[in-house]
Amino acid sequence: MRFHVLIIAVSLASVAFLAAGAPGQFDDGPTEASDPTETPAKTDELVRQLESTAARGGIYRAAAIGSLARIGAWPEVDHWLSKIDGVGDSTQLAQAADAIGNELLLRISLRSDLSDASRSAIKKMTAAAKANQQSPERLRAAIDQLAGDAIDANLGATRTLMAGGNASIEAIVSAITGGVNAGHRAKLLGILKSLGDGGAQALNQLALYGAPNIRASALDALRVLDPAAATDTLISSALASDATAEEAQVARRSSVFPQGFEKPDAIAVLADRLNTLRSVAMRTPNDLSPAVLWSVNDDRTGVQPNRSTEIFRRYREAYDAAQRLRRLGSLPPAVGRSVLAADLAYRVMVDVNWGDPDQVEQVRQLYRDQVDPLSLLVALAELRSRNDIPASVGIVRLLSDSIASGNAGSDVLVGRDGGFSELVEAVRDPQPRIRYEAADGLWQAVSGSERGFAFPGASYVRKTLSEMASLDSRPLAILLETRPVIALRQESILNQMGYVVERVTSAIELERAIERGGDLRMVVSKIRIADGTPAELVDRVRRQPKGKRIPIVFYSDAETSEKSLRRTELETTSNRWISDDTPAVYLVPLPGSPAALTDVLFEVESKRRLPPLSVGERARFRLTGAAALQGDS
Structure with missing residues (x-):
């Protein structure tokens, strides 16, 4: 009897199991399992509550937009974000950006279905947040906070300065050179180091070009911040004829300044450095690689950043190296020509039309002993041999100015050995700009003399003038x-x-x-x-x-x-x-x-x-060539 009851129980259990369906059997196919980590696009009640919060406006709206973005409620994000586009108060916009957060703003901006109003709101918030982070008053207050010993205040001030980027570098450098105590300066230099190499570059500019009462403090801070970057400026400042006593003392007591190091040693080291930087600049690709150039402000007591490209940064570094050498006073002729070349190369790179009378006169005042025609001809030969195109253009324009002002003799037409002068050689240069400007200058020399085209290489000058007269409006x-x-x-x-x-x-x-x-x-x-x-x-x-x-x-x-x-x-x-x-x-x-x-x-x-060459330059050279050929005939 007991045996029959057991059999019946097992049979009923089997029927129940089959009726319920064993896993994977007698079903309509596998069902898609939900991902427990996936946030649903919309949870009705949560979205309703967040929209109610957003309707309150102000910081509540920004916080709600951030929450809506986190749960993927994109239509609602777009709706409430577009409302912020109408806000004009920069403080409210900056607070909204801070409440939403940079990462979420970036994530939202990448949505292809975002409305124009919402995109405009994001741009406004980003700009307002940036302006707030770089506010001089805010940064100055943070710098002042670091003067104290309160840990929480110092942490907050450090976060503020780290978010300020180049504006923080500008403010910190100004504070350091303005005078702070040793402990305060150490904190500021630590933050400056964390902000990258911009701090060393900014201090280097002040140590080199700053006002006399600023240079010593900038040099000392640079020495502590980055001894390697400070080496060349320390050497120059220790022996510079225009260095203040305090500046020279800071430089000479530095560990990077060798004992017994005198002016000839400094010239040799800095000249070698200059040649290296000039070579680096000439090899730097002319592309759009971004860079920041630091320069002193108008009163030479502070610095300011300028956006540029890597090639201009390299030419600027060579220019700075040249100015360190120029501070030493009298230089050997070869070194002096290298300094002049680096200076001219940077000027022409920045402004391809450099060479108006005021600009030329400025260079003549700076390099009085190196801009006579004979020295310029020697420099032109050296520069063309190393294919330094910007500096060669600058030298040709200085020679043309000498010719136009009547200060050039027959040396520009006849070489020292009776052969071609360097300016005549330049009319065969591979670069059209150099050969055309050289031919233009020579034509001025010929038209103002009785010699005419009776000098070695005159036929090459005529050919170049004929080439100029035949220029098309297009390359x-x-x-x-x-x-x-x-x-x-x-x-x-x-x-x-x-x-x-x-x-x-x-x-x-x-x-x-x-x-x-x-x-x-x-x-x-x-x-x-x-x-x-x-x-x-x-x-x-x-x-x-x-x-x-x-x-x-x-x-x-x-x-x-x-x-x-x-x-x-x-x-x-x-x-x-x-x-x-x-x-x-x-x-x-x-x-x-x-x-x-x-x-x-x-x-x-x-x-x-x-x-x-531009269309206008080709037209100008064409007219010059035609006028020269007509005058020669």
């Missing part, structure tokens, strides 16, 4: 192509890029076209050339002065054999004509649009020091 590209259909297509592409195209059909014609000159920017050629190979064509172009800095582009097409293609590929990696400023040789498929030459243009721009 020049030379195309080597014999097939009319392909030539027409390539001419169209180059025209779209802004070039006027001169088409040639052989290597010898290409050579002659380059010799004629002009504002030549590019040579484009097919691979199969009747009177030469790609390697020979490269040599013919590079051997000419006007072709040394011109990019050469070969293109392949269906008619190009595999053997020719391999030979041309080898030419693109050849080091026969490699230098820091020589553009590469390129091999591309037959261009179908200007985009095919993007890499070429990018490299040319990265190696360019000065902007290319």
Whole structure:
């Protein structure tokens, strides 16, 4: 009996199990498991409460927007955020930005469905928060708080200053040089170090260019903050003829200033440093890499940051190194020319049109013993040999000013050995700007003398003037192509890029076209050339002065054999004509649009020091060349 009851119980349990359904059996398929970590897009009651809070406005609205963003209620975020766009009070906007938080503001701004009003509100809040963080009054108050010993106050002040960025550097440097006690200065220098290398750069500027009563404190702070960055300025200040007694004392007691170190030693060390920085500047790519340049303010008691690019920062560093040397007084001629070159290079880099009478006179006052025509001609030869284009342009303009003012003799026309003068040599420079400005200056010298074109190299001057008279309103590209259909297509592409195209059909014609000159920017050629190979064509172009800095582009097409293609590929990696400023040789498929030459243009721009000639400059040089040829006839 008991056995039968057990059997019945087991049977009923089995039926119940089957009716309920075993896991994975007799069901309609697997169900999607919910992610316990996933926040739902909207929880009705929570969203309702947050919207009720947002309706109160002010800081409540900002806090509610932050909470709505965290739970993913994006339509509600957009709705309430757009309301903030109408707020005009910068204090309320800054408080709202602080309540929402930078991370959430960034996350919200990345939403593609965000309305324009909401985006505008985010921009306003971000700007207000930045202005608040960089407020001089707020930063000054934080600096004053650090003078005390209260831990909580010091922590709050440190957070405030760390959020201020460059504005904090500016305020801290001003406080340090204005005079603070040792303990207070140590705290400020610690924060300055945490803010990156901007603090050392700012103090270096004040130690070098600041008012006499400021330089010593700036130099001492720099010595403590970054001894390596302070070394060159300490050496210069210890021996500078214009250094104050306190400044010299700070420099001489520094551990980086060797015992027995005198002016000749300082000149040798600083001159070597200057040459290194000039070389670095010349090799720095001319791109948009951002940088901050620090400079002293108008009364030379503080500093201010300026946004710039890396190439200008490098040229500025070379300029600063030159000024450290100039403070030492009389310099050896070679060092003096290097100082002048670094100064001119920076001036011309900053302002390509530098050279008006006031600017020239300023340089003449600074370098009285180095701007006579003979010294300038020697400097021009050195600068052209190292392809320092900005400084060469500056020297040519100083020479032109000497000629125009009647202070230049026959030295600008005839070299010391009776051969070509350095200014005459410059009319064959690879850079159109240098050779045209040199020819312009020489024409002024010739037109004002009885000698006329009776001097060594006069024919080259005439050729350059003729080249100037023939300038087009657009830059020049030379195309080597014999097939009319392909030539027409390539001419169209180059025209779209802004070039006027001169088409040639052989290597010898290409050579002659380059010799004629002009504002030549590019040579484009097919691979199969009747009177030469790609390697020979490269040599013919590079051997000419006007072709040394011109990019050469070969293109392949269906008619190009595999053997020719391999030979041309080898030419693109050849080091026969490699230098820091020589553009590469390129091999591309037959261009179908200007985009095919993007890499070429990018490299040319990265190696360019000065902007290319503008339409107005070509027109001015064309008029000068035409007037000179008419006067010569």
